[in-house]
Amino acid sequence: MSELVVDIKGVSRSFGNKIALDEVDLSAPKGSVVGLVGENGAGKTTLLKHVLGLFKPRNGTVRVFGKDPVEDPESVLGEIGYLSEIRDLPDWMKIGELMSYTKAFFPSWDDSFAEELRNMFELSLDQKVKTLSRGQRARAGLIAAIAHRPQLLVLDEPSSGLDPVVRRDILSAIIRTVADEGRTVLFSSHLLDEVQRVSDHVAMLHRGKMLLTSPLDDVLTSHHRITVRFEQPLESPLKIDAALRCEGEGREWTVLCNGERARVEAQLTKLNGEIVDRAAPTLDEIFVARMNG
Amino acid sequence: MQIHITEADGTPFYQQVVNQIKFLVASGRLDEGEQLPPVRRLAEQLLVNPNTIARAYRELESEGVVASKRGAGVFVSDSGSPLSRKEKSRILNERIDALLTESSQLGVGVDSLMKLIEQRSKNFDSPRGGKS
Amino acid sequence: MTGPIKALSWEFVRRLVLTAPLIISIVLLGPVGIEWLFWAADLPMAEADIPALTWHCVYLALGFLLMATPLVEAYKGTYQRMFAFPVSNRFIASWMMVSAILAVVGQELLVHSLYGFMLSDWSMRAIFGNNLSLIGPCQPVFAVMISILMAMCWSLKKFSFRKLFVWGVLVICLILWIGSHYYPRGFVAEAQSWMEFSILDAAVCATVIAVSWFVTTQGIARERCGDNVGLSLENRVEVMTTWIRAIIFPDGVRDHASAEAAIAWNQWRHCGRDGALAAGFGFGFLLAVLLFSSFGSRRGPEGVVAILFLIPSIVGFLTGSILGILAPPGSRERITMFLATSPLSDTRLARGLLWNAWRTTLIAWGLVVIFGLLALGAAIVRGGGSSLQVQIDQLTRSSHHSFGVMIVPVALLASGVLAWTLTATFAVLHWTGNHLVPFFAIVGVLAVVMGLALLSFFVEKETLILLREGVMMVGAAGIVAGSLLAFWTAFQRKMVKPGSAALLLSFWVVESLLCWFIVPAPSLHRLFVMGVLMLSVSPVAVAPLAISRNRHVA
Numbered sequence: 001m002s003e004l005v006v007d008i009k010g011v012s013r014s015f016g017n018k019i020a021l022d023e024v025d026l027s028a029p030k031g032s033v034v035g036l037v038g039e040n041g042a043g044k045t046t047l048l049k050h051v052l053g054l055f056k057p058r059n060g061t062v063r064v065f066g067k068d069p070v071e072d073p074e075s076v077l078g079e080i081g082y083l084s085e086i087r088d089l090p091d092w093m094k095i096g097e098l099m100s101y102t103k104a105f106f107p108s109w110d111d112s113f114a115e116e117l118r119n120m121f122e123l124s125l126d127q128k129v130k131t132l133s134r135g136q137r138a139r140a141g142l143i144a145a146i147a148h149r150p151q152l153l154v155l156d157e158p159s160s161g162l163d164p165v166v167r168r169d170i171l172s173a174i175i176r177t178v179a180d181e182g183r184t185v186l187f188s189s190h191l192l193d194e195v196q197r198v199s200d201h202v203a204m205l206h207r208g209k210m211l212l213t214s215p216l217d218d219v220l221t222s223h224h225r226i227t228v229r230f231e232q233p234l235e236s237p238l239k240i241d242a243a244l245r246c247e248g249e250g251r252e253w254t255v256l257c258n259g260e261r262a263r264v265e266a267q268l269t270k271l272n273g274e275i276v277d278r279a280a281p282t283l284d285e286i287f288v289a290r291m292n293g
Numbered sequence: 294m295q296i297h298i299t300e301a302d303g304t305p306f307y308q309q310v311v312n313q314i315k316f317l318v319a320s321g322r323l324d325e326g327e328q329l330p331p332v333r334r335l336a337e338q339l340l341v342n343p344n345t346i347a348r349a350y351r352e353l354e355s356e357g358v359v360a361s362k363r364g365a366g367v368f369v370s371d372s373g374s375p376l377s378r379k380e381k382s383r384i385l386n387e388r389i390d391a392l393l394t395e396s397s398q399l400g401v402g403v404d405s406l407m408k409l410i411e412q413r414s415k416n417f418d419s420p421r422g423g424k425s
Numbered sequence: 426m427t428g429p430i431k432a433l434s435w436e437f438v439r440r441l442v443l444t445a446p447l448i449i450s451i452v453l454l455g456p457v458g459i460e461w462l463f464w465a466a467d468l469p470m471a472e473a474d475i476p477a478l479t480w481h482c483v484y485l486a487l488g489f490l491l492m493a494t495p496l497v498e499a500y501k502g503t504y505q506r507m508f509a510f511p512v513s514n515r516f517i518a519s520w521m522m523v524s525a526i527l528a529v530v531g532q533e534l535l536v537h538s539l540y541g542f543m544l545s546d547w548s549m550r551a552i553f554g555n556n557l558s559l560i561g562p563c564q565p566v567f568a569v570m571i572s573i574l575m576a577m578c579w580s581l582k583k584f585s586f587r588k589l590f591v592w593g594v595l596v597i598c599l600i601l602w603i604g605s606h607y608y609p610r611g612f613v614a615e616a617q618s619w620m621e622f623s624i625l626d627a628a629v630c631a632t633v634i635a636v637s638w639f640v641t642t643q644g645i646a647r648e649r650c651g652d653n654v655g656l657s658l659e660n661r662v663e664v665m666t667t668w669i670r671a672i673i674f675p676d677g678v679r680d681h682a683s684a685e686a687a688i689a690w691n692q693w694r695h696c697g698r699d700g701a702l703a704a705g706f707g708f709g710f711l712l713a714v715l716l717f718s719s720f721g722s723r724r725g726p727e728g729v730v731a732i733l734f735l736i737p738s739i740v741g742f743l744t745g746s747i748l749g750i751l752a753p754p755g756s757r758e759r760i761t762m763f764l765a766t767s768p769l770s771d772t773r774l775a776r777g778l779l780w781n782a783w784r785t786t787l788i789a790w791g792l793v794v795i796f797g798l799l800a801l802g803a804a805i806v807r808g809g810g811s812s813l814q815v816q817i818d819q820l821t822r823s824s825h826h827s828f829g830v831m832i833v834p835v836a837l838l839a840s841g842v843l844a845w846t847l848t849a850t851f852a853v854l855h856w857t858g859n860h861l862v863p864f865f866a867i868v869g870v871l872a873v874v875m876g877l878a879l880l881s882f883f884v885e886k887e888t889l890i891l892l893r894e895g896v897m898m899v900g901a902a903g904i905v906a907g908s909l910l911a912f913w914t915a916f917q918r919k920m921v922k923p924g925s926a927a928l929l930l931s932f933w934v935v936e937s938l939l940c941w942f943i944v945p946a947p948s949l950h951r952l953f954v955m956g957v958l959m960l961s962v963s964p965v966a967v968a969p970l971a972i973s974r975n976r977h978v979a
Contacts, residue, residue: 052765074773171340282300
């Protein structure tokens with residue numbers, strides 16, 4: 001069992017009446033890419049802020065690199081590269097100033113690597129953040145986050161609202177990070193195709209509760225999508241106990257289940273349904289099924 | 294090396310990579326002894342987790358399609374090995390099954406299908422000029 | 426048109442409810458602060474007669490603060506939303522002008538009546554002349570100023586030097602017109618309060634407002650269809666400053682000496698530099714005007730001293746409030762993620778912020794001092810060296826101390842300490858992330874002052890004096906006790922080293938000792954000032970606590 005870079009146990013947090021997190025566990029083994037998925041408002045940002053030490057856990061524990069990020073922000077944050085959807089880079093700063101500013105905090109800042117990234121992203125030193133487009137801002141934030149080669153990369157909805165070219169840059173950065181020996185990535189996204197490509201662990205948050213945390217392969221192989229055809233069109237929507245979600249109309253229906261394939265198929269056969277197809281669902285389909293289930 | 298992977302396929306990514314590399318080898322687009330791109334570079338190109346590529350390479354190696362040379366990288370093995378012939382049959386069988394399913398659904402019988410194949414092969418220009 | 430008006434009114438009131446209390450508090454601070462100082466120094470107000478014009482200047486200058494909010498908003502862009510709605514340009518112009526005028530005149534009336542409540546008759550007469558009615562020339566004059574400023578802003582969004590010249594001429598005419606009411610017999614004679622508002626005055630105001638409305642409508646029409654892009658005064662100024670900066674700082678990017686230095690640099694560029702220059706020049710100019718006009722009077726220099734303390738206090742308060750804001754005012758956050766995710770402990774982050782606070786205060790105060798010294802010099806030249814001697818003699822006589830010329834550096838030092846104290850206190854209070862804390866601090870102080878003022882109607886003088894002294898003692902003791910508690914908490918959480926704490930406390934001891942010799946008797950006043958001076962060192966220890974509370978939401 002490799003060491004855990006992020007180890008969150010039993011953390012809850014509410015804002016007034018609204019429960020943002022409810023006894024949530026999350027762990028990121030060293031060298032893994034953990035994709036945190038959930039709807040908007042599910043609690044992803046709140047959870048990631050706990051990793052950064054911006055929330056003091058009221059119950060439960062948060063350990064990053066084995067340390068408490070609230071008590072020891074210097075050594076914890078010094079090894080984290082952070083990129084968020086909000087992109088709160090100061091408007092008035094120039095790219096060059098941003099780079100020399102960030103450099104002052106991280107002894108492991110690599111000037112040549114930063115230069116290489118800057119040239120690749122086509123950002124000039126004199127451009128002010130204010131004049132950058134969203135995509136360029138994301139790239140600038142990315143340089144600041146990865147140029148010091150952090151041990152842990154934390155990304156909060158990095159691709160939201162960005163064009164495919166910038167998204168490629170961000171995904172490449174993720175892959176490059178993890179391909180370097182022993183570095184870890186924790187990112188939240190609701191672009192599930194990206195999560196499926198790049199993660200090896202997935203954690204699903206729904207209304208503050210962690211629905212599942214497991215290696216991605218296990219999630220994909222344990223869920224099944226069964227297509228069934230009936231002789232007569234159904235009058236009322238199909239309902240199967242063991243299934244997560246049934247979708248369809250008339251004679252053809254799709255059933256998504258988690259590991260209970262034999263039982264589901266038995267029930268379908270009892271209803272005089274003919275199984276026409278069995279396939280592995282995409283993460284997107286699994287997510288939608290579980291959210292609505 | 295042109296490989297494309299997609300989430301909509303239904304097969305795991307590593308399996309898609311394995312299948313496509315096998316196809317490239319079998320169809321001759323990858324020569325024997327040619328080096329495959331390093332794990333990291335292929336991962337960046339396809340935008341997938343490097344572990345996926347590593348796993349694909351491991352599986353290909355265990356099936357003898359490729360072999361890794363210590364420190365130098367991963368290379369395509371000699372195609373004369375019997376396993377690659379087995380692979381060719383497997384790939385073709387898959388295509389044939391799909392074709393048979395399709396024609397059965399369309400209500401076309403096996404004999405008509407064979408005639409269609411003959412007709413088409415007269416116009417067909419094989420890229421490698423018919424290997425056994 | 427009732428739908429949009431209702432919706433816009435609702436929004437207007439909501440916004441005003443948030444900004445008005447703060448602005449009113451700031452404007453009240455001036456004259457009320459002066460009265461308090463006089464009372465605290467046991468000086469009878471009537472004898473320390475600052476010329477009426479000076480008071481007028483103070484009032485008008487502070488009145489401009491009231492005007493700042495609606496105009497800044499008008500210029501900054503809340504109107505953008507209105508462009509997408511089915512409303513005409515005339516409607517937008519009318520709405521903006523009417524709401525701005527209502528906001529400012531409303532606040533002015535409120536402040537005026539609060540002054541009447543909180544200030545002595547003498548101050549009221551000094552500010553408003555013998556005609557103490559609430560309704561007078563003030564309201565239409567403010568309305569005119571707002572409409573002209575608004576029209577200027579909108580017109581200059583498509584900038585040209587010719588336009589600037591025309592506006593300059595118009596503004597000068599307006600100033601002359603206003604001035605003619607104060608100096609009816611020319612500028613060399615005595616100043617008078619503006620008592621009556623004639624039909625002619627009303628006609629002039631109405632015309633100016635109408636013309637401004639028209640120009641504003643034109644400006645809005647241009648902005649709405651994109652005719653102004655890239656042509657505004659802002660753009661020109663930006664291009665010019667970039668060019669100047671490129672010459673002065675050719676290669677702007679350089680490495681930072683430490684992480685704290687980087688934080689300080691960030692905050693300096695973000696708000697410190699502009700805040701210091703604005704406060705320094707603005708209040709420096711104000712100080713110069715006040716000093717110059719009041720120095721010549723043969724009625725005692727206490728007023729001068731009072732001004733010397735008042736202006737740095739305001740500067741300190743404003744600087745502290747500006748530096749205290751660590752997240753954009755509209756956002757939900759209390760500190761930007763950008764700062765909060767710095768890989769620094771709370772202590773080091775606070776240290777960087779304090780460094781910037783120190784630098785900003787020093788520069789702002791320094792500018793004010795330079796202006797003050799220049800004005801003082803000019804006044805001495807005008808009155809001859811003897812007037813300075815007269816002033817010093819009088820001060821010596823009334824305060825039973827013999828300072829001689831030393832009073833100048835002493836006053837300077839004291840004002841600097843005062844500015845720093847206010848900056849540090851308010852900045853740290855804001856850094857807790859809860860902006861209600863400094864707000865209630867001000868409200869609390871004002872409430873106490875008001876309460877005592879109220880009581881003066883009901884109790885005898887001796888009881889009142891006892892009460893005042895009691896309040897002062899309790900206040901000072903509270904500050905000292907609270908500060909020591911804060912030191913102790915910070916020390917326990919390892920946010921301040923014992924060496925640093927000892928150094929800070931020894932600063933306080935030195936300040937207290939100096940205070941003992943400088944502040945005039947009775948010793949009660951000395952003790953009070955010593956207590957308040959604790960606030961010049963305790964924020965340094967409290968800052969990490971505040972940042973910690975802000976950054977790690979418990």
